[in-house]
Structures are given as C-alpha cells and as structure tokens.
Amino acid sequence: MTPFPPAEPRPPRPLLTEPRPLGPLLAELRSARGWSQQRVAAELCAASGVPTLTRHEVSRWERHRRLPGDFWSGWLAVVLGVPGELLAAAAAHSRRLGVVPAVVDRAGSRSRVALLTLAHRWAADPSGASLGGPLTGHALAAPGGAPQLAEHGAETRATDRLPLDGRRTGHALAAPGRAAPGGAACELLAGRAAETAALAELRHWDDLLGGADLAGHGTRRLRRAARGFAVAGPAGRRRLLPVLAESAQLAGWLAADAGDLAGGLDAYRLALRAAVAVADRGLAGHVLGSASHLLAGIGDPPGALTLARIGYAGCRDAASPGLRALLLHRVALAAALAGRTRAARQALAAAERTGGPGPGREPPWLYWLDEAELAAMTGRTLVALGRPGPAVPLLTPVARGRGGPRRAAVYGGWLARAHLQLGDVAGACAVAGEALLDAVRSGSPRAVGQLTEVRRRLAAHRDEPAARRYAGLLAGARPYLPRGAAGRPVAAGSHRPPSKPGHGGTTRPAGTG
Known part of the structure; x- marks a missing residue:
C-alpha cells in the first residue's frame, strides 16, 4: 500500500477556521471544487494507488456514517488541497459530538443514549448506587421507562413492556391464558440450576443458528426471568439476579444478531443494571463489550469505543484473562473504525499481552472464546x-x-x-x-x-x-x-430448537455473546 505523502501546509480558507464536523466540511470542500463524490473517489484512488475506494465510502464520510482513517485522511488533505491538521481537527470534533449514524432510527437513538448514560453512571460510581437506588424491580427499570422486549414477528402483548416494578400484582404481569407469575417466581427459585442449564443450552444453539431463529427464544426466556423477579421477595430477588442478568445479556446478543437495534440495546441496559446489582463486574463489562460490538456493526464507532472503554475499565481488575482480551479487542475494533489508529494498535498490543483465555479461569458464558x-x-x-x-x-x-x-x-x-x-x-x-x-x-x-x-x-x-x-x-x-428487524421481521421461533443440541459441548464456537 502506498504511504500518503505529507501535505504541504496551506492557509485554510476563512470560512473553515471554526471547528466543524468532518462530514459537512468534506461536502463543502468537494462542492467548492465542483466535484461529485465519484470524482473525489477517483482522485483518491489515483493519488494513493489503491483502487478499491468507491463513491459510497465518500458518501458515508459526508453523512457521518463513518470517519476516514489516518490513511484516507492524509490523501483527502492532498486531493482537496487543505492542511491535514484541518481534517484531523474536524474528525476530532465529530468524535466529541458522538454523532449517531443515519441508520439509527428514533427508537434506536433513545436506546443508545440511555445505555451510554447508564454506562457513564457506572463508570462514575462502580457501586451502582447511581443506577437506580435500592435493589427492587423498579430500580432495574431503565431511565425513562422499562426496556422494550417485543417478540420478533409476534403481536404486541400486555407483557411486551416489562415494568419490573414490585408494586405491580401478579395478575398485572400475567399473560393471557397463563398462570400468575407468583408461581413462575417459585418455579424459577426452585429450579435455578435448571434455568442456568437452559441458558447454557440456548448459548450453544447460538453456535449453530442466527438471531433470526433464536431472538424470540431469548426474549421469552428473559420475560420469564423478569416476571419471576418482579414478584419475588427480597431474598428471592437476590437469588434470581444472576439468572436475570445472564438472560438479558443473551437476549440482547440474539436481538442484535437479528438486526433489532433498539431491542438489543434495551436488553443490554437491563443486563447492566442486573449485573451491577449482583456485583458481577465481569459480566457488567461483558455486557458493555457486547453493546459496543453492536454499535460498531451499525456504523457508530464513537459510541462503540465509549462503551468498550468503560466496560474494560470497569472490570479489568476482576476480569479473567480471556475477558480482558475480549474487551481490549472490542476497544481495538471500535478505535480502528473511528480512525483512531494509535489507540487501536495500543489495544491490540495490550490484548496480546494478556495471553488469551486461562484454562479453568473463564466464566461459563465465555466458553466460546x-x-x-x-x-x-x-x-x-x-x-x-x-x-x-x-x-x-x-x-x-x-x-x-x-x-x-x-x-x-x-x-x-x-x-x-x-x-x-x-x-x-x-x-x-x-x-x-x-x-x-x-x-x-x-x-x-x-x-x-x-x-x-x-x-x-x-x-x-x-x-x-x-x-x-x-x-x-x-x-x-x-x-x-x-x-431481521431491519427488513421484514422474521418470525422467531418458527424454527424451534430440539430439546438438546445435536453437538452438545463439542460444537465449535461461532462467536457467541
């Protein structure tokens, strides 16, 4: 790959002296030359000697769907005839703004902001006291309302919105045609080991099937755990919290894999609250790492980098070697996608120094790494x-x-x-x-x-x-x-898994959450 040459310093135009986001700045510089996005892409390919850039990438830069990395930023300065420092300052300004990508709809934007706010609160107060007060069903509800947990491909039901409020009665939370959740709480308390085994089985199915098939199963399992938690007493809630936290994390992962941005982020928000409440810092960090992976995949590297860094900082002293390596890789990918080359390389080097998963030292939900x-x-x-x-x-x-x-x-x-x-x-x-x-x-x-x-x-x-x-x-x-949710909804659960995975524990991992 041809390294880009240093751009000759040129005085910036007066209209460009104020800090501005990079996207509008690139569009203005292109328009001033009378160029199309196709022309900019062609000039970049000719100057750099790399023929793979297209006008679609230029469009993503201008619409703030993505920030160019150091390589293309250098060539943009050469082609557009501006100082490299000008584009670097504009890129830094865009990162500070934390621009939400155009692909994030209104519901997804609200869910993103709510999770970022909760993550910052946890970073400021690792004890979790600022995440919602005493440990009750109401405390686990997200700021501004409980998470949306609608089933994929199914009609909205009264239980789609889980208040997790201890003041609600069992009848208020019971679904039509089902027993009151008081029985569900007793059943969950009596069979916590079986519930944990069922979660592990669903994780192993995630090795073989995608979110389009499994997201509904994850959502229903989370509803079951949440209903039981909401009507249990204080002692019962303490026992059910680990199941609730893991159920929410897995439901978030499956919803994200199905393309349901808001559903995934809302489930992660609930998972973070439950993990912090049960003082499981490792799981809390893993939740934020999973959410970072989701934001990176939909073109929001600033948000992804923020969540990954908070997750790693919040649990690195308590995390296993494998979890530390995983979270550092989340940081590295988000930094690379955000154009933060140095930060990405530092995170990769730190991940390599961890030495990878430690035999017998990793949590069960990280078996796939x-x-x-x-x-x-x-x-x-x-x-x-x-x-x-x-x-x-x-x-x-x-x-x-x-x-x-x-x-x-x-x-x-x-x-x-x-x-x-x-x-x-x-x-x-x-x-x-x-x-x-x-x-x-x-x-x-x-x-x-x-x-x-x-x-x-x-x-x-x-x-x-x-x-x-x-x-x-x-x-x-x-x-x-x-x-998935980005297109026509797939009826989750239409392919119901059999009672046991066909390959059991011998299945090779597929990047399970």
Whole structure:
C-alpha cells in the first residue's frame, strides 16, 4: 500500500477556521471544487494507488456514517488541497459530538443514549448506587421507562413492556391464558440450576443458528426471568439476579444478531443494571463489550469505543484473562473504525499481552472464546486499519473452518475485504461466495450485513468477471437469506430448537455473546 505523502501546509480558507464536523466540511470542500463524490473517489484512488475506494465510502464520510482513517485522511488533505491538521481537527470534533449514524432510527437513538448514560453512571460510581437506588424491580427499570422486549414477528402483548416494578400484582404481569407469575417466581427459585442449564443450552444453539431463529427464544426466556423477579421477595430477588442478568445479556446478543437495534440495546441496559446489582463486574463489562460490538456493526464507532472503554475499565481488575482480551479487542475494533489508529494498535498490543483465555479461569458464558477467535479478531481490526497483509493468515483459518456457520460468514466477509484491499478481486469474490453459503446456513442478518458491505465495495470492479459472478450468486441467494428487524421481521421461533443440541459441548464456537 502506498504511504500518503505529507501535505504541504496551506492557509485554510476563512470560512473553515471554526471547528466543524468532518462530514459537512468534506461536502463543502468537494462542492467548492465542483466535484461529485465519484470524482473525489477517483482522485483518491489515483493519488494513493489503491483502487478499491468507491463513491459510497465518500458518501458515508459526508453523512457521518463513518470517519476516514489516518490513511484516507492524509490523501483527502492532498486531493482537496487543505492542511491535514484541518481534517484531523474536524474528525476530532465529530468524535466529541458522538454523532449517531443515519441508520439509527428514533427508537434506536433513545436506546443508545440511555445505555451510554447508564454506562457513564457506572463508570462514575462502580457501586451502582447511581443506577437506580435500592435493589427492587423498579430500580432495574431503565431511565425513562422499562426496556422494550417485543417478540420478533409476534403481536404486541400486555407483557411486551416489562415494568419490573414490585408494586405491580401478579395478575398485572400475567399473560393471557397463563398462570400468575407468583408461581413462575417459585418455579424459577426452585429450579435455578435448571434455568442456568437452559441458558447454557440456548448459548450453544447460538453456535449453530442466527438471531433470526433464536431472538424470540431469548426474549421469552428473559420475560420469564423478569416476571419471576418482579414478584419475588427480597431474598428471592437476590437469588434470581444472576439468572436475570445472564438472560438479558443473551437476549440482547440474539436481538442484535437479528438486526433489532433498539431491542438489543434495551436488553443490554437491563443486563447492566442486573449485573451491577449482583456485583458481577465481569459480566457488567461483558455486557458493555457486547453493546459496543453492536454499535460498531451499525456504523457508530464513537459510541462503540465509549462503551468498550468503560466496560474494560470497569472490570479489568476482576476480569479473567480471556475477558480482558475480549474487551481490549472490542476497544481495538471500535478505535480502528473511528480512525483512531494509535489507540487501536495500543489495544491490540495490550490484548496480546494478556495471553488469551486461562484454562479453568473463564466464566461459563465465555466458553466460546479461544485462540482462533482472538486471532480472527486481530485480523478484523487490521483490515479496518488498512493492513490486509498480516490480516489474511489470521482470518483464513476461521473463515474456512467448519462447525460455526455464522462465525465463518462474518469473518469471511472481513477476509474478502482484506483481499480487496490487496487488489485481489478474484480471491475476494471466492471467499465472499463461500461466506454467502455460510450466511444462508446460519440465519444471521449480521452475517448478511458483512457480505452486503463486500458487495458494495465490489461496485468499483463490477466489470470484472469474478465480480459479476458474485453479484449473480448473491442475487440468486437473496430469497434464502435471513432478514431481521431491519427488513421484514422474521418470525422467531418458527424454527424451534430440539430439546438438546445435536453437538452438545463439542460444537465449535461461532462467536457467541
């Protein structure tokens, strides 16, 4: 990859002296030259010698869907004829604003702000006293209202909005045709071990199936735990808190994988409250790391970086080696996507120093993390940093591995992008074609999103035979690809898992939350 040359210092125009967000600034500089976004992309490709940038990426920069990294920021300064310091200051201003991406709707924006606010409160007061007062059902309700837990593909019911308020009666929380939750609380208290085992089973099913199939199961399990908690006494609540926290974290992960942004963030908010209330700092950090992963995936690296850093800082003294490594990788990816190259490299180096998962020292919900997964996470961040060479050998074993179709599809998308950055269009299309089959097998809208991004980046090579073949393959597979909350809702639960996973504990991990 050609390094960008230092831009010659030039006096900025008077209208650009005030700090401004980067997106509007880039649009104004482009318009002043009378250029289209296509022209800017072409100039950047010609100047840098990297032919993979398209007008869609320029559009994302201007609309604040993404910030350019150091590499493209340097070339933007050269092509647009402005000092590099001007663009760096504008990018820093954009990060301070914490701009919400255009893909975040109103409900998702509210959920994002509520979770960020709660995370900052936890960072300021790790005891959790500022998260809602005494430990009651009401205290676990999120600021401004309880989390939305609507089932995917099902009609809204009276229990879709869980107040978790101890003052509500059992009849007020009972669903039509079901027993009052007082019995549910007793049943949960009596069978806490069985409930924990059921959660573990659902996590193992997440190795094989995507959120489109499992999100409804996660939501129903969280409703069950929340109803039992809301009507239990103080002693019962203390015993049920771990189940509630883990149920909410898993429900958030599954909702996020199904493309339900607001549902995932709301469940994570509940999970954070419950984890802090039970004094499980490791799980609280993992919840924020999972939420960071969600925001990074929908194009909100500033929010993702904030959550990942708070999660790591809040639990690093109590976290296992594997959890510390995982959270540092969350920080690294968010920093890379935000254009914070130095911060991303520092986080990667720190993750490497942790040494990876410690045998017998990891929490049960982190069973899926192994050295191969951590290596692939490093490769993914290197791709985001524009360093595809060392990323390819790290991503290839996981992208072409067997046993975890979603994991193979997600990392296969990143591997295809690495090949594209290297100028290997045929190799990128071959990898993306394999990942497409895994996306069909997994039923994960998140995996489909990765391949959609690859298809977008292939637009600059639409005339090449390999790109045309991949476009045809994607068009043919589209009826079989899952669509979650971002598209037409998928009826979760339409594919009900059997009573036991077919592969039990031998299933290879697929990046479970």
